[in-house]
Structure formats: structure tokens, C-alpha cells
Amino acid sequence: xxxxxxxxxxxxxxxxxxxxxxxxxxxxxxxxxxxxxxxxxxxxxxxxxxxxxxxxxxxxxxxxxxxxxxxxxxxxxxxxxxxxxxxxxxxxxxxxxxxx
Numbered sequence: 001x002x003x004x005x006x007x008x009x010x011x012x013x014x015x016x017x018x019x020x021x022x023x024x025x026x027x028x029x030x031x032x033x034x035x036x037x038x039x040x041x042x043x044x045x046x047x048x049x050x051x052x053x054x055x056x057x058x059x060x061x062x063x064x065x066x067x068x069x070x071x072x073x074x075x076x077x078x079x080x081x082x083x084x085x086x087x088x089x090x091x092x093x094x095x096x097x098x099x100x
Contacts (some may be wrong), residue, residue, distance in 0.1 A: 025049040025065065030085035031092045032067045036080060043074040052083060063087045068095075 029047050036042075052066040067082045078100040085093040 015058060024063075024086045027086055027092050028065050028067050028094070029069070031084060032069050032080065032082045035082070035094060035096065036052075036071060039071065039073045039075070040073050044069060045072045047049040054071045061085070079098075 017097045028049060030049075033044065034045075046068075047070070048068040050068075052064055054060065063085050065084045065086065067084050069080045069082075071078050071080065080096065081098040081100070083097055084094050
């Protein structure tokens with residue numbers, strides 16, 4: 001019974017961390033969608049947020065996320081890939097790194 005308060009505290013911290021990650025992910029997806037080019041008849045079919053792969057020689061960045069947006073249109077299908085850096089208290093910084 002003595003460990004119950006410690007377990008509850010750990011669960012509370014884990015839940016609040018997950019909510020913060022969800023908010024950051026949502027912010028990155030919104031920023032990426034706003035940067036997509038206007039395509040007639042274009043619809044977003046999928047969005048995926050993940051942590052980017054570790055790059056040798058670059059310090060690990062806990063704020064960076066890779067955002068992939070799949071867009072379908074009559075003309076073509078494309079996947080736009082962005083790196084989003086979303087630090088607490090700052091605006092999201094977005095960089096397009098590829099279109100497939």
C-alpha cells in the first residue's frame with residue numbers, strides 16, 4: 001500500500017507527457033497542412049508523425065518530429081515529408097525535406 005502514491009504519481013506524469021506530445025504532433029500536422037500547395041481536387045488521405053532517424057554528428061533533438069502527409073488528387077498522388085521543430089513556448093519551425 002505504501003507504493004500506491006508513487007505509482008499514481010508516475011501514471012499522472014506519463015499521461016501529462018502523452019498529452020503534451022499529442023498537442024505538439026497536432027501542431028506540427030496543422031503547420032504542414034498549411035504549407036501544402038493548392039491542388040485542385042486534392043485530399044489528404046493520411047498523416048503520420050514520428051521521431052526522425054538519428055543523424056551521425058548531430059546532437060539528438062527531442063523536439064524534432066518527422067511529418068508525412070499523403071495527398072491524393074486526380075493528377076497524381078504525393079507524400080510530402082517535413083521536419084517540424086516544436087519547442088514549448090515557441091512557434092513551430094517547419095522544413096520541407098522531400099516529396100515522393
